[in-house]
Amino acid sequence: MSINILPFRVYQTLLEHSDGDHALPMGELLRLLRTEYGLRCDRRAVYAALDKLRAVGCHIPEYQDDGEGYRLLSRPLEPSEVRLLSDAVSAFSGISQRQCQRLLDKLGRGLSRWQRKQCRPLVIGACWRGRNQESFLSVEVLEEAVSRRCQVQFQYMEYGMDKQLRPRRDRPYQVSPYGLCFANGYYYLLCRYQGGEDISSYRVDRIQAPVLLEDQPVEPLPPGLDITRYVRERVYPFPGEAVRVVLRCESGLLSDVLDRFGMETQLHDNGDGTFDAVIVTGAAGLKFWALQYVEVCQVVQPDWLRQEICDTLETGWRRYQGKEQHI
Secondary structure (H helix, E strand, C coil): CCHHHHHHHHHHHHHHHCECCECECHHHHHHHHHHHHCCCCCHHHHHHHHHHHHHCCCCCCCHHHHCCCECCCCCCCCHHHHHHHHHHHHHCCCCCHHHHHHHHHHHHCCCCHHHHHHCCCCCCCCCCCCCCCCHHHHHHHHHHHHHHCEEEEEEEEEECCCCCEEECCCCCEEEEEEEEEEECCEEEEEEECCCCCCCEEEEHHHEEEEEEEEEEECCCCCCCCCHHHHHHCCCCCCCCCEEEEEEEEEHHHHHHHHHHHCCCCEEEECCCCEEEEEEEEEHHHHHHHHHHCCCCEEEEECHHHHHHHHHHHHHHHHHHCCCCCCC
């Protein structure tokens, strides 16, 4: 093996076997280079390799400054950053178990063997894992379609009673893609059908076999529709125009409201343990959100959305009263 790659092998060895708490004496560094990479070299060659690594920005203290040996103190990601990202990957259910483990392995490669043991995910893994093995490929193809501004065709999958994914319909979907967004634990493709006005959204982990249609350009967005604002104004990626909504909530819900709708939310303290929040968001998603907090929150305006929620609650009440036992 050529001696020219010695700096790289020294870097790999320090990356794996040293950190802020563990140093490698020169003798141990030479032994690891010999046993792991088959490199037999003298101390002077390793000193030169260390100098080259320091010259390109690697933080490796001199032996006289360290007193114990040689250690790599600069890494692409700090242990705390790897731990955070590992937790996020473990909790994300939109990828398969195999894809999840591959990502965790890649994140751990930038840490020493001792740091990896300390950075195991702290969260319990997702309660279920998607079975679509093509999620990453779908992301790549969809991003390319957005970048090249061409339409894309794909199959959209859904589960059957046998818990297996199958196409929702025989004919593939064909859409103009505008971007990907992450919401409520999933990636969504934001797109529009030819001639349609509303934005549609499809979960990326349910998309299979996407194909670029390079000869069919993306249809422009309707005048006045900003895709970034569209995403920001929706609680959930449901279609439909954004509307002005007034919520009346108990004071204990304030943090949840600000977490969900942001610091631009207009607030008014009613002085009786409730507050009003004025937001602009999609009606369908807001309805879904409000029903989760029905005991401590109500829609005050608009009247038609308030009535829709009343009708939904009345239907649910009848079913739970036993008057409608079959859906």
